[in-house]
Amino acid sequence: MEKLLDEAFLQRLSNLRFMSSGRQGGRLAGFHKSPRSGVSIEFADYREYTPGDDFRYIDWNIYGRLGRLLVKTFAHETDLPIYLLTDASASMELGTPSKVFYASQLALALGYLGLRSLDRVGLFPFSNRLLEAVFPRHGMRQLGRILSSLEGLRPEGTTSLDTAISEFLSVTREGGLVVLLSDLFDADGLEDAVARLRYRRDDIVVLQILDRDEIEPSVSGYTQIVDVESGRRLKMNLGRRAVAQYRKRFREHQRKLSAVLLEQGIPYFVVPTDRPLERVIFEDLRAGGILH
Amino acid sequence: MILQNLPAVYLASSVLLIAVLHLLRSRMRRREVATLRLWEGLQGDPHARTIRLKQLIDPLLFLQLLTLLALVLAAALPSIVTRIRGVSDLAVVIDGSASMQTIAQDAETRYALAISEARSILSRFGAPSVTVVQLTSRPTVLGTPEGSRADAVRALNGSEATWSGDGGLTELSIALTPHGGLPSFDRVLLITDREFGDLPEAVEQVVIGGGENRGIVAFSVREDPIEPGAVAFVEIRNPGSEYADVTIQISDGIIELALPEVLPPNSSEVYVFPFPESRGTTFSVRLLPEDAFAADDARYFALDRPLSLRVRWLGEKDPYVLAALRAVVPITLTSSGMDADLTVVHKTSVPATMTGNLLLLHAEIPGRYELGAMREGGPVAVAAHGHPLTEGIDPASIRVFDLPEMSVPNSATVVLTSGDAPLLTEESDAERAVFALAPDLMTTNLPVTVDFPLLIQRILSRVTRLPAGLSFGWSQVGAPVDLSGLGTIRELLDPDGEAVDLRTGQSSFLPALPGHYTLETDRGLFPIAVNVPAGESDVAAILSGPEVPLESGQLTHGLLALWPYITIVALLALVAEGILRDRLGQEEGRTP
Secondary structure: OOOOOOHHHHHHHHHOOEOOOOOOOOOOEEEEEOOOOOOOOOEEEEEEOOOOOOHHHEOHHHHHHHOOOEEEEEOOEEOOOEEEEEEOOHHHHOOOOOHHHHHHHHHHHHHHHHHHOOOOEEEEEEOOOEOOOEEEEOOHHHHHHHHHHHHOOOOOOOOOHHHHHHHHHHHOOOOOEEEEEEOOOOHHHHHHHHHHHHHOOOEEEEEEEEOHHHHOOOOOEEEEEEEOOOOOEEEEEEOHHHHHHHHHHHHHHHHHHHHHHHHOOOOEEEEEOOOOHHHHHHHHHHHOOOEO | OEEOOHHHHHHHHHHHHHHHHHHHOOOOEEEEEOOOOOOOOOOOOOOHHHHHHHHHOOHHHHHHHHHHHHHHHHHOOEEEEEEOOOOOEEEEEEEOOHHHHOEEEOOEEHHHHHHHHHHHHHHHEOOOOEEEEEEOOOOEEEEOOOOOHHHHHHHHHOOOOOOOOOOOHHHHHHHHHHHOOHHHEEEEEEEEOOOOOOOOOOEEEEEOOOOOOOEEEEEEEEEOOOOOEEEEEEEEEEOOOOOEEEEEEEEOOOOEEEEEEEEOOOEEEEEEEEEEOOOOOEEEEEEEOOOOOHHHHEEEEEOOOOOOEEEEEEEOOOHHHHHHHHHHOOEEEEOOOOOOOEEEEEOOEOOOOOOOOEEEEOOEEOOOEEEEEEEEOOOEEEOOOOOHHHOOOOHHHOOEOEEEEEEOOOOOEEEEEEOOEEEEEEEEOOOOEEEEEOOOHHHEOHHHOOHHHHHHHHHHHHHOOOOOOOOOEOEEOOOOEEOOOOOOEEEEEOOOOOEOOOOOOOOEEOOOOOEEEEEEEOOEEEEEEEEOOHHHHOOOOOOOOOOOOOOOOOOOEEEEEOHHHHHHHHHHHHHHHHHHHHHHHHHHHHOO
């Protein structure tokens, strides 16, 4: 797999952080206000100053010695467990770039944002089961673990969102922000899976990663259509008429998805892989209230 | 359009091969999708055949094949005829006379060089119609204007120089008459080894030279007016600038003489060779060693001589036989057996050691031909059908009253019988012939029949050449030889001993080779000497001819080479293929 993200891009993410609905509370300090009362004076960590930070928390001594503006963080700001659930089923292999690559880039960027905001970030790749569990932790070393896991992803198998979420819930007890990155063609299990997460009071963000040709397939004539997950095949003449029918059916599929998710107030983004990652993060997710 | 490298077109067959391979591997496109649920139950496009067809016609393949075809076409060196100035037809005339067989350079004859030059001219000149003529004293049109340029080249390659003499403008005009005549050609290129004077404006000359030549320019034989025998006259020319050591070999067909000689430069020498007592008829002379033009290093002469048959008579003279002999040929009676053409033995016996041709008339050779008891004669019949002795003889007109029983050797052929007894036999080998007539002539009616002189004539024609009624001296290659008046033709052999095809009733023939031809008729053997025309010996030793002045005269058409343009088309098609492939590759890459 080629390099997922370069450092320059990560630097540009410095001004962003996750917005939480405020329902969750972590064990350590972070930028998310804790639902618990009281003020913590326990020093937790330093981070780079960014415009908008409270001047009172700038460590001027360090500035005097190193010339760098660092902000002290304290335990009165609670951290937010962020769970990155990345679909690694066979269907994610499709597209150029592949959907799994694009999803990995997005997960890495979001993980970086979470870790930089002193949140704990974990990664849980899945297909028809949970493939791996990188449990949430603080610090940039966790980013290395996430990166290593993402780079090792080899899409295979079918998708079973329901089963994967059940396993995910069984290995994580603490609620948090669940970011689901999938092409969501297994829509049947989505409603149950979301319901279980909501039951645990997780915040959920759904990013549907799609290839442009899945949204607007091109006319390709006499074609053998192969389901990469089940291996089933279908032969047909893929002309304009068939493409029009497909689009209609795809719109119906998307309408059902959005109905399920939006009904439960779950932010839902359709992310084509030909959309630049920067625009997804700086425009779509900010506009959607996921980042600020 | 003219393809100058036609074999390259065969490469175009690879296009077919590629197309077939493409169709064989023509595949259904494959599209991998995340789930079939969205695809199942969709109705395919109704224009399935059209889509399939479009799929088969791969634009990339089309461009690739176009590139290949263009490259193949370019390799075939196509060109088109362009009009430069007022045009019309081109005639390429190649001198095919004997002198063109002179070895000019690098073991190539002048004719081969002329062919090469003609091909070069054809490739440079783009006249749509090309007439190719081989010019000799009997010119031949090798390529007619209706044929293609390739036909003309093929005709040139398949032609050979002849042994005939030079042709002139008259012969050329005659040859071109069926194609509109000389004036109808805008340009006539004459490739020859001699200078033509006063050529018409439309005729341009390319001179092919090279090769030295000393030769026998004249050869003649006549009877010695003073003594028995013949005298030969030979003229040899050495046009070179150096002395030449040569040997002159001359023969009367029996005796051969050799004279070493040094020929001065730029000289012409006449030699006289006496042949005392010669009775030869086929004279030839050779000049050794052979030079670049060998045809005039040998000359031939057939001397028709008023010969008399030398007859030796043994035994009682018979006036009827002598009269019959004299009726056929003048005879001279001789007493010597050494130089007799025929020994007639009449009513006597001769030893078996006797040499020469023998005619036994009621005579014996003990141990070989012996006469026994007399018996009554019977009807005369032919025992050896088709035998030359019986040609024209009617056996029924011959009466034999009685004859002796004659024993003959096994090697003898019984030609005629009377009753069951041998009447006439022949025994011949390479050395001599022996004829035996068993009865006493006076017991037959032979002396008073018309068949008797004829029979004697047949016998004589088997032992010696009978004098010809006509004298040829010598003829030349390509000139007709009249055969009329020589009797019924049996066979005509060329100098190589090959039979010349003659139609029934044909009264002349055109010799194609120099040398001694032999004509056999019912009147005997006739030598016919044929030489290369003497004018062919006068070959100019030009080392190299001038180039054809392409821009002079009324040149008319030129060839525009198309291969550079076609190559550009091929490259453009290749670039387009690359661009298209790149685009299609991008689209294909997006296919999930």
